Amino acid sequence: MSHEPQTEATATPDAVSPYLSVVVPAFNEEKRLGPSLKRMLTYFDSQPYSYEILVVSDGSTDGTEELVRRIAACRSQVRLLAYTPNRGKGHAVRYGILRAKGERLLFTDADLATPIEEIEKLHSKLDAGYDIAIGSRDMLGSELVKRQSWLRETAGKTFNRFVRLITVPGIHDTQCGFKLFSRSAAHTIFSRCRIDHFAFDVEVLYLAIRVFEFRVAEVPVRWAHQEGSKVHLLRDGLRMVHAVWRIRTTRYRGITAPSLELPLQ
Structure with missing residues (x-):
């Protein structure tokens, strides 16, 4: 199984693992992802725990990755993980989960239907x-x-x-598409x-x-x-x-x- 190198828009803020990691699989989600990330950031900023949001671009060909890079440049909690070609939602969620650093890990759909x-x-x-x-x-x-x-x-x-x-x-x-796991x-x-x-x-x-x-x-x-x-x-x-x-x-x-x-x- 081969991948192109992942891209990360920003490094983790510090060496301390966050309490929560949120994994968001995204395939050509340029139109829906911006409002969803804004809503997540607003909500988690009001919580008493640390967090990270990992957007996994599953071979996106639109402006998804550039959008996430722009947001991550201003918000250190946001990271972009990207690879090509498109492999499917299951692959994207697995890719993000296995790279997440939180004590608890949530995956949620990019449209925030939940x-x-x-x-x-x-x-x-x-x-x-x-x-x-x-x-x-x-x-x-x-x-x-x-x-x-x-x-x-x-x-x-x-x-x-x-x-x-x-x-x-x-x-x-x-x-x-809304599931929370202990890290183990x-x-x-x-x-x-x-x-x-x-x-x-x-x-x-x-x-x-x-x-x-x-x-x-x-x-x-x-x-x-x-x-x-x-x-x-x-x-x-x-x-x-x-x-x-x-x-x-x-x-x-x-x-x-x-x-x-x-x-x-």
Whole structure:
């Protein structure tokens, strides 16, 4: 597996690891990323803990990387990680998680479909002793401010039923892009992940629950559909179904961490 050299817009502020790392996978997100980063910075500046935001450009060809560089030049908490070519959301999240320095690691979608303020609900679960807390759009207490189209919503619910049957029973929503991990759980899981595309969430939860027996809390969150989804319903849907079956039939115990040209920092 080869990569072009990563680019980092700025170094970590100091040698002390931040309390929270936020990993944001981004593929051609120039239009949506600016407001999202501004909202995250405003929110985390008001919190009592230190943080870093790692934007992982997954082979972007628009102005995503230049946008992040400009913001990082003014805000030391922001770092850009970039590589080419495009490898998929799962690869981007894994790339960022394995380079994050925080005690807790969140990955969130660039569009902030789940508002960043919802992280407080996830933090409370880790405070209570859980290793992982995941946002859910399909539980009692979830608030869907703006729904997807009927077709996408139906397809998503059908996929989640299939996932519960085959891989992770008890999890209502594997695909919500808002998940918080302890550092130990994150590195144990993501160092063993293989799936690069949108089914990576299922692999992460399968490893967490069925292989390593981490404590996982599913938490109802606010969520609003954002236009511009990169998921192609038919192509990616079929790929995800196939991947779920592969996950169920793969032996994960004992596999080694993926070989990366860059040192994990």
